[in-house]
Amino acid sequence: MTRLTRADLDALPAYVPGRNVADVARELGLAEAIKLASNEVPFGPLPGVPEAVATAVTQSHRYPDMGVVQLRDRLASRYGVTGDRVVTGCGSVALAEILAKATCLPGDEIVYSWRSFEAYPIIAAGIGATSVKVPNTAGHSHDLTAMADAITDRTRLVIVCNPNNPTGTSVRKAELDRFLDTVPSDVLVVLDEAYREFVTDDQVPDGLATYGDRPNVVVLRTMSKAWGLAGLRMGFLVAQPEVAGAIRKVLTPFSTSLVAQAAALAALDAEAEVTRRCAIIINERERVTEALRKLLPDVPTSQANFVWLPLGDRAAEFGAACEKRGVIVRPFAGDGVRVTIGTPEENDAFLAAAESAL
Incomplete structure (x- = not known):
């Protein structure tokens, strides 16, 4: 068969988005799942x-x-x-x-x-x-x-x-x-x-x-x-x-x-609200980091709206364990797991899943 695309692209990994919340909830029989796999903010659109x-x-x-x-x-x-x-x-x-x-x-x-x-x-x-x-x-x-x-x-x-x-x-x-x-x-x-x-x-x-x-x-x-x-x-x-x-x-x-x-x-036009929301995320980031370090001491200090768990070869296993509890995180096979900071309630659910998994 004649090849119609570049052969070198076969070796290129596809971009991996976070799993769909509805799919995970349906698979687990849950009313809803929590998505902390994509670096979004959880508060809805800004006013206006x-x-x-x-x-x-x-x-x-x-x-x-x-x-x-x-x-x-x-x-x-x-x-x-x-x-x-x-x-x-x-x-x-x-x-x-x-x-x-x-x-x-x-x-x-x-x-x-x-x-x-x-x-x-x-x-x-x-x-x-x-x-x-x-x-x-x-x-x-x-x-x-x-x-x-x-x-x-x-x-x-x-x-x-x-x-x-x-x-x-x-x-x-x-x-x-x-x-x-x-x-x-x-x-x-x-x-x-x-x-x-x-x-x-x-x-x-x-x-x-x-x-x-x-x-x-x-x-x-x-x-x-x-x-x-x-x-x-x-x-x-x-x-x-x-x-x-x-x-x-x-x-x-x-x-x-x-x-x-x-x-x-x-x-x-809503910059004041952006500042307020960022402050909530930052406070939750510090809280989540402190809790995680009791389970995994080498969690690095984050300056973003997510945290990194350097789990190496355990990354996929940890991601699957969290998902079974309805919390979707983002494993990077062989390296670690990225977890977006969500609402306080979402973060509590993740921390409970993390404690169970670790």
Whole structure:
């Protein structure tokens, strides 16, 4: 049979989403299950978002503003940059894909820490680039020294996920300063800050405020997490104008939908509520971490809206044990388990499952 797709994609693992809550509940005969496998916030849409979405839907027969001018300018004003530096897209992961497309030709290298966001190897393979995976430190964080050493003449893109998904660990300003000073000026560094709103360590820098003026730095942000728009897919990046302009050339036209634009504008009006919700998540994160360390002492400190259990080969077994109790977590086979922080009641159910499993 004639092959119609690339043979190298056979070796690429598919992105694994969290299991469907209804499926798990039905399989177990439960009234409902708890999903802590996807890094969402549990509090529902922000005030004003459902109304904005409902209004936008009445115009869904029209194309959205391809330039995303109103939202772009609103984001630019909030983050203290000019509008020509902001690019929006279908979530920050889609923008990471576009960045790879804008910087790499087949055979070029993308350097990133591993384990980190599972979409990175998929993005690299999708454009025929070579993944250079640099092992995490013993503390489950980026080894920036080793990442710098891994850069070659073929490297076009380096990704630093800070805080890191799925381990929740962060790199601090002093080490990030040294790293960025080492990276060649013709290599683009992406600071993936999808979880920035949950950071409480004042030594973990705001990449945009601290490094946004560097020509070879791009900062990725998302509105899927703290801003509660995971189901509407809304992300943005901030880069220098010439980089942003090149990215727009390869951006999928109309990729920021009319509904997503309206929802994002409404969400930006509810910033006080975002802050309140983040504070709840942060408090619960600390409580869950403290309880878990009584069962598993080497749980790392998280600066995200999830925690990491470094269970190694026991990860799948732990995930299955939690699921039997109606709590869906996210095992990474051979490495560990990521658990999203939910409501206090959901977290209590997880902790009970974890105590039983461990």
